[in-house]
Amino acid sequence: xxxxxxxxxxxxxxxxxxxxxxxxxxxxxxxxxxxxxxxxxxxxxxxxxxxxxxxxxxxxxxxxxxxxxxxxxxxxxxxxxxxxxxxxxxxxxxxxxxxxxxxxxxxxxxxxxxxxxxxxxxxxxxxxxxxxxxxxxxxxxxxxxxxxxxxxxxxxxxxxxxxxxxxxxxxxxxxxxxxxxxxxxxxxxxxxxxxxxxxxxxxxxxxxxxxxxxxxxxxxxxxxxxxxxxxxxxxxxxxxxxxxxxxxxxxxxxxxxxxxxxxxxxxxxxxxxxxxxxxxxxxxxxxxxxxxxxxxxxxxxxxxxxxxxxxxxxxxxxxxxxxxxxxxx
Numbered sequence: 001x002x003x004x005x006x007x008x009x010x011x012x013x014x015x016x017x018x019x020x021x022x023x024x025x026x027x028x029x030x031x032x033x034x035x036x037x038x039x040x041x042x043x044x045x046x047x048x049x050x051x052x053x054x055x056x057x058x059x060x061x062x063x064x065x066x067x068x069x070x071x072x073x074x075x076x077x078x079x080x081x082x083x084x085x086x087x088x089x090x091x092x093x094x095x096x097x098x099x100x101x102x103x104x105x106x107x108x109x110x111x112x113x114x115x116x117x118x119x120x121x122x123x124x125x126x127x128x129x130x131x132x133x134x135x136x137x138x139x140x141x142x143x144x145x146x147x148x149x150x151x152x153x154x155x156x157x158x159x160x161x162x163x164x165x166x167x168x169x170x171x172x173x174x175x176x177x178x179x180x181x182x183x184x185x186x187x188x189x190x191x192x193x194x195x196x197x198x199x200x201x202x203x204x205x206x207x208x209x210x211x212x213x214x215x216x217x218x219x220x221x222x223x224x225x226x227x228x229x230x231x232x233x234x235x236x237x238x239x240x241x242x243x244x245x246x247x248x249x250x251x252x253x254x255x256x257x258x259x260x261x262x263x264x265x266x267x268x269x270x271x272x273x274x275x276x277x278x279x280x281x282x283x284x285x286x287x288x289x290x291x292x293x294x295x296x297x298x299x300x301x302x303x304x305x306x307x308x309x310x311x312x313x314x315x316x317x318x319x320x321x322x323x324x325x326x327x328x329x
Contacts, residue, residue, distance in 0.1 A: 012288040013189035014199050015164060018124040020183055021191040023117030023168060027090035029072075029083040029097075033106040036081055040074065040106075043097060045218060045240065047231040051076035056142030058160065058226045060218050061096060066239025068216050069096055071208045071226070075144040075157075082111070082144070084157075089208065100235070116176040118169040120183065121191065121199070125165045128186050129156070132179075138165065149179065160225075162203045162325040198285045201296055204255050204324025211253065211280040211298050219243050220300065222253040222324070251300050255324045258282070258295035260317020269299070269319050271310035277301035277319070296326060 013019035031040055041048040044059035051057060056075040060068050070093045072085040085093055090110065098108055120128070129136055134149050139158040146155050152175040157168035169179055184190075206212050212221050218240055219227075229244060243249055254277075256269075262284050269277035279299040286293045301321065305312070312319040 018122035028111035062236025
């Protein structure tokens with residue numbers, strides 16, 4: 001939870017120019033072997049077999065009951081598939097995936113150090129990279145682009161970005177250190193962890209372990225970008241297809257604007273005296289050009305309360321559902 005009454009220069013840079021930050025909570029898994037495409041396609045919720053070299057897709061990893069065991073982004077390389085996830089999910093996902101390698105010619109390996117990442121976010125990000133000799137074209141979808149900078153290999157990753165361009169630069173630590181210094185010289189601001197969390201909330205991007213939990217079903221997260229309904233069989237598909245055929249789920253991720261005191265994480269929202277929602281991410285954000293902070297939240301709400309537009313209250317305030325991403329910029 002973040003709260004600020006002072007102008008947030010870091011958030012303004014993310015939304016209006018460009019800001020950078022180290023990527024220190026990212027883990028990578030390398031999938032190799034002749035059966036890798038077919039096998040991984042049967043393990044995740046999106047279509048791996050339809051990827052072209054460099055392209056990526058966001059996925060959930062499910063159990064047989066359709067519950068989300070983790071999330072990852074897969075990128076197709078000529079000789080492997082790279083899986084990107086949060087570092088705190090890495091051990092669990094490796095064990096889960098390895099359990100299902102039976103008669104398949106597939107190998108999983110954590111991508112070893114040294115490999116460092118740098119995040120560059122904002123509408124001027126591409127122009128800044130071009131000024132340094134790292135020209136890259138915008139991509140509407142996830143994409144991993146290998147290139148060179150001063151003869152050093154650099155991977156430019158076009159990440160999920162509902163509001164502003166979001167680029168990741170991956171290389172050896174010395175190259176990332178030089179790139180960081182060059183971008184700072186080129187007037188890229190330093191993004192604080194608090195401003196990055198504010199941006200995540202504005203985007204409406206849920207985080208696994210915070211807004212998405214093991215008991216949740218894919219359609220409850222409102223992340224349709226993780227699902228492909230015609231790709232064929234995968235673990236948990238029967239539940240996903242059953243939900244799709246019935247048309248809706250009982251709960252859904254939603255954004256909320258809040259009026260009143262800022263509630264704690266996990267606060268329940270009530271309608272007609274009954275709990276109907278739980279807030280999973282909460283922030284008070286002072287947006288560029290505003291004089292007062294805006295209180296926003298992500299949470300899981302029962303579809304009945306959402307569809308009926310019932311008044312929502314919590315101890316100290318009221319909440320109003322709002323579509324994601326937040327259209328308040």
